[in-house]
Amino acid sequence: MRRLLHVSASPRGAASFSRTVGEELAGAVAAATPGWTVTRRDLSHTPLPHPGPDFARANALAPDMRGPAERAALARSEALIAEIEAADVLVISTPMHNFTVPSALKAWIDHVVRPGRTFRSTPAGKQGLLADRPAFAIVSCGGRLGEQPVGQADFLTPYLRYVLATIGLSCLDVLCLEEMNRGPEKVAAARAAARKWQAGCIARAAAALGPGA
Template sequence: MRSILLVTSSPRGAASHSSRIAGELVRDLQAGAPGSTVTLRDLAADPLPHIGTDFAIGSRAPAADRTAGQAAAVAVSDAAVAELLAADTVVIAAGLINFGVPSTLKAWIDNVARAGLTFRYTEAGPEGLAKGRKVYLVLASGGIYSEGPAAAMDHAVPYLRDTLGFMGMTDVEVIRVEGVAMGPEAEAQGLDRARAQLDGLARAA
């Protein structure tokens, strides 16, 4: 039985390619592990606050010394961290926006990347504390960024791999839905390629 955390971030609602493919992936994972639980964190419908002064100070202060505002900011982060650590499988869906991740997804990263909770510093260097989780990244893009001249402009996948890896999540599979703004035929081909990759993942599992 799996415990799956599905993190979506597209502002496009039902029209979102990343959310659609991520949902299909989650259904495949559930089919392969009956009884699996799924927790949805929809960052477009219910965004986490971008970190501010209350979080920056409160997250480093003893709980008893926090102001009401600091306690509230840390509590939001604590809940997101607990949600992440309760999952053994994480599916993150995002669109490539201005060559990076949506700001809502960046806010989620900022809330869950917590010293002492998801990583720590040791004499040997930083150590991720969220090890052992399988992560799937579903990234939709209007153009082609997996290869070719635009590949260097994809800052989403490298950023997510690096930040997740810093927290100990190094087993990361990337599913791309590419070319969706290049006309109906290219859009259909991008979805077909993504679904073919899902089929391969389901067979491997």
């Protein structure tokens, strides 16, 4: 059994371009070969709380120093990390809010990027503790990315690449759906680009997972 985890962050529900393309990719990967299950983590429908004081205290303790209260404070984080660990493919679909990740996705990141659990510090820098796997991100933007004054800055893509690589997920492909608020022609062009990108994602997932995929 192969597993795909789709983490979506848009608050726009069925009207979300990023979520729609993410669902299409998840469905296409699952349909390419038999034996897939898809787990959906909708961060808008079921928002995560941002880590609070109890989480911070428990996270700072070594595992053998944690009691029942500390383990309870980290239980949600452990469940979210377990979803990633169980997945053969990770799909993240998100809008760009104020040039970077939305708050809902940042909360998810803060729960799954943990010292001693998903990464460790070494003299050479942080080392990811999760096994690498194909990861794909669909980013929807209302305007155009690029140099100002025509375009806007993209702090989301480099941040997402860096933070996922920190926990061991370095094989990230990103599709940016630009100018999604600029009319139907722009939307149609972005969707056409998404379909071409999707074909490459399916091939890459199959190659990474081997004959059993």
